[in-house]
Amino acid sequence: MFAEILQSLRDAFILIISFNKDIYEIIGLTLCVTAASIGISAFIGLASGVFIGSRSFRGKKLLTSVINTLMGLPPVVAGLVVYLFLSRKGPLGSLRLLFTPMAMVIAQVIIISPIITGLSMAAVKLRHEAVEETCRGLGIGRLKTFLMLAFECRYPLVSALLAGYGRAVSEVGAVMLVGGNIEHSTRVMTTAIVLETGKGEYGNAMALGLILLVLSFGINWIVQRFQEGI
Amino acid sequence: MFAEILQSLRDAFILIISFNKDIYEIIGLTLCVTAASIGISAFIGLASGVFIGSRSFRGKKLLTSVINTLMGLPPVVAGLVVYLFLSRKGPLGSLRLLFTPMAMVIAQVIIISPIITGLSMAAVKLRHEAVEETCRGLGIGRLKTFLMLAFECRYPLVSALLAGYGRAVSEVGAVMLVGGNIEHSTRVMTTAIVLETGKGEYGNAMALGLILLVLSFGINWIVQRFQEGI
Amino acid sequence: GNSANNTGTNPTTKPTTNPAPSAAENSSGSKLTVATTTSVRDSGLMAYLQPEFEKDTGIKLNIVAQGSGQAIRTGEDGNADVLLVHDKAAEEKFVSSGNGLKRIEVMYNYFVIVGPRNDPAGIKASGTLDAAKAFKMISDKKAPFISRGDKSGTNTKELNIWTSANITPSGDWYVSAGKGMGDVLTMASEKQAYTLTDKATYLSMKDKLDLQIVLENAQDLKNQYTIIAVNPANHKGINSEGAQKFIDWMTSEKGLKMIGEYGRDKYGENLFTVNFSGK
Amino acid sequence: MKLLLNGVAKNYGDRTVLKIDHMAFEEKKIYAVLGPNGSGKTTLLRLIAGIEKPDFGEILYNGRKAVLPGEIAYMPQKPYMFDVTVLSNVLLGMDKARDRQREAEEALEQVGMRGFMKTRARLLSGGESQRVALARTLVLRRKLVLLDEPASAADIYSTAQIEAYIRMSCARDGSTILFSSHSPSQALRIADEVVFLWDGRVVERGTPEKVLNSPRNVEVKNFLQNWRI
Amino acid sequence: MKLLLNGVAKNYGDRTVLKIDHMAFEEKKIYAVLGPNGSGKTTLLRLIAGIEKPDFGEILYNGRKAVLPGEIAYMPQKPYMFDVTVLSNVLLGMDKARDRQREAEEALEQVGMRGFMKTRARLLSGGESQRVALARTLVLRRKLVLLDEPASAADIYSTAQIEAYIRMSCARDGSTILFSSHSPSQALRIADEVVFLWDGRVVERGTPEKVLNSPRNVEVKNFLQNWRI
Ligand SMILES: Nc1ncnc2c1ncn2[C@@H]1O[C@H](COP(=O)(O)OP(=O)(O)OP(=O)(O)O)[C@@H](O)[C@H]1O
Ligand SMILES: Nc1ncnc2c1ncn2[C@@H]1O[C@H](COP(=O)(O)OP(=O)(O)OP(=O)(O)O)[C@@H](O)[C@H]1O
Numbered sequence A, B: 001m002f003a004e005i006l007q008s009l010r011d012a013f014i015l016i017i018s019f020n021k022d023i024y025e026i027i028g029l030t031l032c033v034t035a036a037s038i039g040i041s042a043f044i045g046l047a048s049g050v051f052i053g054s055r056s057f058r059g060k061k062l063l064t065s066v067i068n069t070l071m072g073l074p075p076v077v078a079g080l081v082v083y084l085f086l087s088r089k090g091p092l093g094s095l096r097l098l099f100t101p102m103a104m105v106i107a108q109v110i111i112i113s114p115i116i117t118g119l120s121m122a123a124v125k126l127r128h129e130a131v132e133e134t135c136r137g138l139g140i141g142r143l144k145t146f147l148m149l150a151f152e153c154r155y156p157l158v159s160a161l162l163a164g165y166g167r168a169v170s171e172v173g174a175v176m177l178v179g180g181n182i183e184h185s186t187r188v189m190t191t192a193i194v195l196e197t198g199k200g201e202y203g204n205a206m207a208l209g210l211i212l213l214v215l216s217f218g219i220n221w222i223v224q225r226f227q228e229g230i
Numbered sequence C: 001g002n003s004a005n006n007t008g009t010n011p012t013t014k015p016t017t018n019p020a021p022s023a024a025e026n027s028s029g030s031k032l033t034v035a036t037t038t039s040v041r042d043s044g045l046m047a048y049l050q051p052e053f054e055k056d057t058g059i060k061l062n063i064v065a066q067g068s069g070q071a072i073r074t075g076e077d078g079n080a081d082v083l084l085v086h087d088k089a090a091e092e093k094f095v096s097s098g099n100g101l102k103r104i105e106v107m108y109n110y111f112v113i114v115g116p117r118n119d120p121a122g123i124k125a126s127g128t129l130d131a132a133k134a135f136k137m138i139s140d141k142k143a144p145f146i147s148r149g150d151k152s153g154t155n156t157k158e159l160n161i162w163t164s165a166n167i168t169p170s171g172d173w174y175v176s177a178g179k180g181m182g183d184v185l186t187m188a189s190e191k192q193a194y195t196l197t198d199k200a201t202y203l204s205m206k207d208k209l210d211l212q213i214v215l216e217n218a219q220d221l222k223n224q225y226t227i228i229a230v231n232p233a234n235h236k237g238i239n240s241e242g243a244q245k246f247i248d249w250m251t252s253e254k255g256l257k258m259i260g261e262y263g264r265d266k267y268g269e270n271l272f273t274v275n276f277s278g279k
Numbered sequence D, E: 001m002k003l004l005l006n007g008v009a010k011n012y013g014d015r016t017v018l019k020i021d022h023m024a025f026e027e028k029k030i031y032a033v034l035g036p037n038g039s040g041k042t043t044l045l046r047l048i049a050g051i052e053k054p055d056f057g058e059i060l061y062n063g064r065k066a067v068l069p070g071e072i073a074y075m076p077q078k079p080y081m082f083d084v085t086v087l088s089n090v091l092l093g094m095d096k097a098r099d100r101q102r103e104a105e106e107a108l109e110q111v112g113m114r115g116f117m118k119t120r121a122r123l124l125s126g127g128e129s130q131r132v133a134l135a136r137t138l139v140l141r142r143k144l145v146l147l148d149e150p151a152s153a154a155d156i157y158s159t160a161q162i163e164a165y166i167r168m169s170c171a172r173d174g175s176t177i178l179f180s181s182h183s184p185s186q187a188l189r190i191a192d193e194v195v196f197l198w199d200g201r202v203v204e205r206g207t208p209e210k211v212l213n214s215p216r217n218v219e220v221k222n223f224l225q226n227w228r229i
């Protein structure tokens, strides 16, 4: 077994330095899809999370439970819903988005946004009273108060984003379903890993997994440096 | 499409009230596996997260990046690693754990623990200085300080747990691989959903997804009530 | 790397939204979505044919490999233009309900029964050439058997054999796994169990498996693959022209020759036998 | 600026922590809100600032029920320092149009914190951050200024500085200033009028000299015996 | 209890905020740490409490370098109230073995907060929570007690109560108490000795009367002119 793991380390290394066009294509698409879905989800999730977390209103408890529930939305279910919408028979069928990267982004946004929202809501809970009292006392407008609160809670918020990123980059059920795992078109790291696993090519699968993890590590490292900077 | 969704709502309802033995078996196993993996991961994740988050030491940045990276560990990769260990030829092959619920729990713990750890680390960041100064000033021991800190940060920590729960309950790649999706033995909600999807039985898949979401909603609701109580 | 066996196509790495798709899809140089079963992809056949097809026709293939049921569903929903599947009953329903135009049989191979090298049910030793008999031996011995349990073409075939053997398999020895072919083979190897598999997938994974073929070339194990064009009348924007070109190319002399030869250099035998009998 | 409280009451649970039947505050005056811990000083200021809503009654600013953000400045009892520099903290609520930088520096000068301009505000000591919070509030030059114990953590020199700054602000901006304090002496030094709260009720009101030297209320009288013992 | 500081220095960045060459504190005495904002009072107490480590020098308790949890009690300048009841907050650091409940109630009585026993501590007003924090600290009856501005938010009556409680604790437990304050009068009332910090250095040390009425240091002299103006 350890031989197998060593072997896949070697394979991963060879894959990367061989400048295999396919693997770079897959990495490229993975990064594009993840970036797009994280970008959109970050906006939706942080905005709604900070907003809901810092406000009290009727039905907040229910809403919180719903959002927390959606943190556990099975990707396949999200994928199915998107599939039904984007399918030719579906209401958005005419957009011809099924089996395109765009569809994958949509599905991922549905999966990741609640995660970022839910975690952001909890993140601002510890500081929002103090920040809002002070901002209000200085006559600072709503939007700016909102931004200041996000800034003051940036550590847990960035962590929420990273959790969202982690889900986006490791998720496979939804992107498989609405992307179709089409070679040279919608194949990303995770679907490639599943493909290799299905073939019993565990070494290849591990190698791809390792590459993905190294990529993630790089991104995390950059984010952390950036976070320390501000 | 809406007809389809309505239909699957009806199906879900019928599935449940028909007292179909299979569905209750699957729900039961899902709950058991999730409970076990969340239980273990909560312990590992909260303990290490609160600990790491409240301490400063050399290499903390690196460790943080590694943990954040593992938040994005593709389930299939986690599954593969567990598979290689538990496989007949693997170092733990003699335990005969492959394709048992126990294997699923192990794989999920590997996936979920880093998520809970990473989120907990960020959660305690905003309060640990104040809490530790005060605890230290009162001569409170390490363990109790630790517990007090966790208590004071319970909202974001519970949220971290819920995020972990969400991942556990929706994850499919790893449990499929090491559990085998064996009927009456290792089939859980998500693998059943994937199975139905593979058959093209989208209605059934949605129905199962709905049941899973309702279950999750119930659990979230209870957790939230409980959280308010303390 | 396995993903390297295909070159010369135009990779699309950027998310594209395909503006004005229907216009583009109806001319040549368009995109054709083929839904196939995973076994076709896993055998490597599609990756082998794709570059030649694209070169000859100028049509870009989008191959979506799914479970048989899901592939047919994708066709029903109009999300694929043409199907390449192997589940006769479902195909006939698909065509008779007006979702597909016509079943066109192009090739077949044989399912095989694989099992542990020590063959505890003694199938190989018995020399039988009847799958139903082999299944009976397995069930008599209660030797572990793994079923795909996913209503795929392979699974349907397996269930039919049980029926013809007059057995309702149940008990600890009969494991319904609900997974794809590759996974089930790995599982059978791991659990030292029997299973029914298409030969192509087995051969492509042979080296990693601790299994052997215990029964092949049984007449009741024939595995017919069919191409069906999706009925363009049911959905807007089906690339029926491209689907026709795909059918034409696959059933052309060149296409059939390529299919018939596939696997010979790698496994020393062909994986598929063509049996196209004219449209 | 005219501030009017009418039948205002605030409850927490079943306890009424503030109940004021009628009270008006006039322009260009400094009011000291005195009273023991828990008597409702912070609650009063927070209600006026609009941070909290009264359970009964109404608070009218120039006859309007809602206070506009540009009219009021409030310094909480535990001010929150934003995790930016001291200067940025002071600039935070200021109008873009004005000569912000210079005014902010001047305000910091008034509280003796100009030298800390570039320091990360969250690293300041208790008294330092309180002084920055005061500068941050008074620099806005609002017509109604609410200061909750603005000098409780300040040393005696800074306290004198702060008191001078408060008086100066009132004169310069013609604002109404309400501040709460535990120091009767401070009220004597800078307030035009004292409002004495006892268990949520206004029990004394008048010039500092009158209220502090000869209170009519017997509880206040007893309470003030602790003054300068 | 013997507390000794030897060549202790603490830097933040390139600024030395505390530098004490040699200082000893004796048993059964109350020390007032005075000094302007930012002079290093909090830093000194945090160093002694072991919350922060000195960059140079050593702090010795009874000759040992490490303080044992059971020896010391420290009340921070901004005490954190745990999100439990007031009573639970007080019980927090107490020994299981002792008659905790009664002692906790007595301590709350001493600061006039017994009536709030069952209240959620985080809802208390500024002065109320400060008083609970003091009770929580003194109830432990440790041999070395460090109080960072224990009465800054307390009203004049509570201040008197608190001062009496501090004196009583010292006598009862034979403890060494260091408290920081901005009130020279408070030092006069309860301290046996005053340590006056100026910019991180001890510039005066002696009896309160001597230091406060006739300081040798000219800066301290000027500073004290703001006292009771
Ligand atoms: N959110 C709350 N829930 C319950 N009780 C509260 C809440 N906020 C304040 N109180 C109580 O209301 C009373 C008045 O509080 P307030 O903060 O106005 O007092 P204060 O006069 O400012 O006291 P201090 O001098 O200590 O600052 C206090 O007894 C306090 O415990
Ligand atoms: N973590 C830190 N980083 C940088 N500077 C700090 C830090 N902590 C304190 N300081 C600075 O060190 C100096 C001394 O701080 P300290 O808190 O000891 O003052 P203090 O005497 O307690 O003041 P106050 O009366 O305002 O409480 C202050 O000028 C403060 O700004």
Ligand SMILES: [Mg+2]
Residues within 6 Å of the ligand: D041, D042, D043, D077, D148, E125, E126, E127
């Ligand atoms: Mg107050």
Ligand SMILES: [Mg+2]
Residues within 6 Å of the ligand: D125, D126, D127, E041, E042, E043, E077, E148
């Ligand atoms: Mg201090």
